[in-house]
Amino acid sequence: NAGVTQTPKFQVLKTGQSMTLQCAQDMNHNSMYWYRQDPGMGLRLIYYSASEGTTDKGEVPNGYNVSRLNKREFSLRLESAAPSQTSVYFCASSEDGNQPQHFGDGTRLSIL
């Protein structure tokens, strides 16, 4: 049982490049989330999707877009990467809101 799978695990980009981080869950969860984790800042919510077909902004949405492609998949796109977006990105899912979230192993993203 894979749980939450994120790809890629590592990526280095140049400023201005775009890329999409992929996330898929196999637990039939309704809700999915994208977080970033920076030293001394804890986990901060970027976007979330309460259910298939809906998305909403979290604490730090600027510079990002998301797509809830279907119930399983929730992708995060950086249109024009900036050094401030260097971080570790985590995807998570939960059965519904107010339920424990299950996290993927993260994507370490560096922007030069």
Next chain:
Amino acid sequence: EDKVVQSPLSLVVHEGDTVTLNCSYEVTNFRSLLWYKQEKKAPTFLFMLTSSGIEKKSGRLSSILDKKELFSILNITATQTGDSAIYLCAVELPGTYKYIFGTGTRLKVLA
């Protein structure tokens, strides 16, 4: 502003010690508070607390919530080197799907 503060920021103990990690929050009327353990990669779920005064236990770990005083504690007894990790606390914003995370407590257990 909604805020979750964890203390201490870091802690070094020896195997066999008991530790108490604190999580205080400035969020009212939330439904749940969660504790996670993060080793090298993904945070893993430990406890979900929804009611004040009811202790949850799992082996050597236990946690309790005080909604009146707005804090929660996570206790680990007879610590082992495998308990070395960052422990994260998160509180749900009322009526949303959003959780606010604290910055975590980094625990190191020495053999």
